[in-house]
Amino acid sequence: MPKQPTTTNRSGIITLLTDFGLADNFVGVMKGVIASIAPSAGVIDVTHGIGPREVKQGRWVLGQSWRWFPAGTVHLAVVDPSVGTERRALAVQAGGHFFVGPDNGLLSDAIGTPGSKVRAIANRAWMLDQVSSTFHGRDVFAPAAARLASGARFASAGPIATDPLWLGEGGPTRTGKRFWVGEVVHVDRFGNLITNLSSGSIPDLEARPAVFRAGFREIAGLTPHYAAGRPGEAIALIGSHGGVELAVNGGSAERVLGLSLGAPVEVEVL
Numbered sequence: 001m002p003k004q005p006t007t008t009n010r011s012g013i014i015t016l017l018t019d020f021g022l023a024d025n026f027v028g029v030m031k032g033v034i035a036s037i038a039p040s041a042g043v044i045d046v047t048h049g050i051g052p053r054e055v056k057q058g059r060w061v062l063g064q065s066w067r068w069f070p071a072g073t074v075h076l077a078v079v080d081p082s083v084g085t086e087r088r089a090l091a092v093q094a095g096g097h098f099f100v101g102p103d104n105g106l107l108s109d110a111i112g113t114p115g116s117k118v119r120a121i122a123n124r125a126w127m128l129d130q131v132s133s134t135f136h137g138r139d140v141f142a143p144a145a146a147r148l149a150s151g152a153r154f155a156s157a158g159p160i161a162t163d164p165l166w167l168g169e170g171g172p173t174r175t176g177k178r179f180w181v182g183e184v185v186h187v188d189r190f191g192n193l194i195t196n197l198s199s200g201s202i203p204d205l206e207a208r209p210a211v212f213r214a215g216f217r218e219i220a221g222l223t224p225h226y227a228a229g230r231p232g233e234a235i236a237l238i239g240s241h242g243g244v245e246l247a248v249n250g251g252s253a254e255r256v257l258g259l260s261l262g263a264p265v266e267v268e269v270l
Contacts, residue, residue, distance in 0.1 A: 037146035063109035084133035122158030191252025
């Protein structure tokens with residue numbers, strides 16, 4: 001992973017993560033606003049395939065993505081079911097990066113980074129002249145991200161936010177001496193069920209035998225890769241993100257196990 005020094009310099013890059021999909025004009029319009037304010041900024045799409053209103057999924061994907069970009073990158077994330085309400089717009093400086101998004105837990109990983117600074121975006125100069133009640137991605141977040149990428153002082157975003165919504169560490173819950181319960185935090189396009197179970201949060205997960213229980217299935221042990229199981233067999237493995245994935249060799253774990261986002265997954269370390 002690239003080294004991430006703490007810095008206030010800007011990389012000239014803005015990343016985009018939303019639940020907007022690509023069927024509508026929302027993403028394109030946001031890019032147009034960015035280009036109008038920061039024409040030299042490079043815009044990189046992380047994904048626009050977050051499930052509609054799935055804040056926890058967006059939080060996980062953002063948390064798995066931002067450290068791979070150069071220090072000084074601005075990460076613009078919009079999964080915002082409470083758009084138009086009194087929820088705040090936030091700018092966060094953390095780990096040498098900048099983040100812009102709604103105050104709904106989406107930016108929890110940045111907020112929870114040691115030394116993070118959080119401000120409410122209240123400076124009208126950081127917004128478009130007209131702010132709608134339904135498209136803050138265009139009217140608030142995109143302009144703010146563009147101004148940060150252009151070198152605007154972070155402190156000029158607005159007042160310090162001392163109580164931003166933080167969803168916690170996002171790890172599993174220990175329910176017994178040898179038992180933990182996690183959940184599916186992401187489903188990729190192959191139907192792999194990505195969980196918040198990991199060796200970092202569960203002692204001896206990779207060193208001892210384990211049994212995973214998901215839906216009505218039990219999966220014994222961890223396999224080294226996706227093709228390790230028999231065709232059609234449900235398996236568990238450690239994915240590239242360092243957490244447990246449930247997969248099916250040659251198929252979709254989402255369909256075979258009948259699980260989706262938020263489904264509980266239990267592990268017993270024997």
